Amino acid sequence: MMAKTHAPLSASIGGAFAFAYMQWETMSEAWSSSVGSFVNRASETMSAATSAMTWSQIAVSFIVVMSLGGYALAPDFDEPGATIVKKTGPVGALLSPVVRALAGGHRKGTHSVFAVLGLGVLGWYGAQNIVAWVLLAAFGCYLSVALVTGAKRWAVHVVAVVLVAIVACLAFSSVTPVLGAAIVGGGALLHDVEDMIAGRVKFLWPIPVSVGLNWITTDGPVENMVVRPVANVAVVAVLLGTVIVPTLFRAF
Template sequence: MMGRTHALSGALAWLAAVPVLAQDRLLHDYAVHLSAEQVLAGSVVCAGAAILPDIDHHNGRIANTFGPITHHMCKWIGKLSGGHRHATHSILFAGAMGWAMDALATHYVYAWWACLFMIVGLGLRGVGLDFEGREPQSALADCALAAIAVWLMHKIDMSFVGFAVTLGCLAHVAGDCLTPRGCPVFWPLPWRIDVPLIPRTDGKVERWVVAPLLSVGIAIMAVRSVLGDVTTRWLTKG
């Protein structure tokens, strides 16, 4: 699937998970009640993380996010991971990225901000906030917007970030499994899983069915999350 669809799927996956994370009867002491600010920050992180598995693609939109830096990074990661849709498109990669981001956010906050900068930049490029055919301008715009986003989020409690990153990566893998090529979900085992409900990447089904449905789902879940947070705050004050 295309970057835009992946980013939308990550945002929707996060918004759908938020009500589940708040279930005290289900999760007991592990339940997490997030503010509207945390929900929004988690959506941004999860949308960006839903692009991360494509960091193995040497010539995709992600590779051009921050110019030569991301281009060379994607090129070498692609070689080390076995090429596009190999190691980075797996449960192991998703879990490893979530663990790594959680460790950085907990113990190495400046390193985490640097990674957050990249994750947000990937998400912005994924949803199409760039200047088509103008890579220098797009890279500069991504840098500026990502820096603003990091500044706005740097004081928010991001203890949920490991889960958000893992969930975003898994949303990407699940989406690519719906295309004919599939993914090696259980890498390093060689088996690829594919349920080709989307016959062609960037085809009519993805553009006119999948992407609009994801957008509507995000709008519904976002309104629900915000209303729930406002209601909770009102009841607490009362």
């Protein structure tokens, strides 16, 4: 899949998973106590979970949605023309050919389980230091926002990154290493799974076995007219349901 599909799709999945994980107990209780049709029970469950979000949980949800999509671009660092390489400027241009050579080509080493684990470890240790954590969250946000808004809208990039950095700093007391690993490694894992749907990758590299379904064509009509629009709507819905609405509940 293309970068403009990977980022929103991964961010929406990650944000929804984080919300469900944090509010699982509340959702279970609300579902058990609700009555009526499935739609009514689902509505009451989501309402209860949304209204029960704490400031800390809202902050975590915001960081996950804004940053995880950026790290979903990381596996494509083995491709010199990839979005993540372009968004990292001269550093990306210099390092990408080296990474590609070490990884054995495109969709091999950087798309492997070892790359996912390595990035997960990076996120794990990054979340244990406030400076590293803020940089980790801000960089992921930068990649996401720069992809969506384009390279020239630096004012938008700066505002988004500063906002995420402030939230990450304020939320650090409730951050765990697992969260850091989930944002960085989880973004890479979702990228791999999405590429497996669209094609085949060497997920077990260096074992020369390709894994994938080939259900859709990368940059084809299904991705462009179905998957990407759904992903864009989904990430807005997740941001609305896990950040904006809970913030209004807490504030008023």
